[in-house]
Amino acid sequence: MKLKVMKLWDHLMLRKRFIIETVFDQLKNISHIEHSRHRRFISFMVNLLAGLIAYSFQPKKLSIKMTRLDKRALMQICG
Template structure:
């Protein structure tokens, strides 16, 4: 496969992919946010909001730590 030119932001986020996947996994399993067939848009929004509120109350949250060099490379 040929190497492709990638934007700097995409390259930095690719390095942080494990942390992003961990957050998605926590949202799906701990906060019970998952796709199902909702009968109305309001039910979908209530479920999504409840899951995000649950995630915000967790004591240990994963976060992407940007170094000084990462921030200056983007700018």
């Protein structure tokens, strides 16, 4: 397999993939956000917003802790 050049931010977020996938899994299973065909855009947005509100009321929410190196890399990318 060939090595590919990745942006620094992508490389840093790849390290945090487990946490991101866990949050997505909770949004799908607990908050019932899923990909389905909505007849109207407003019903899609209501479903998404309701799931995010339900997730915000959970007692334990995961977060990505950023180190100094991560923050420095972010500052280089953004500014």
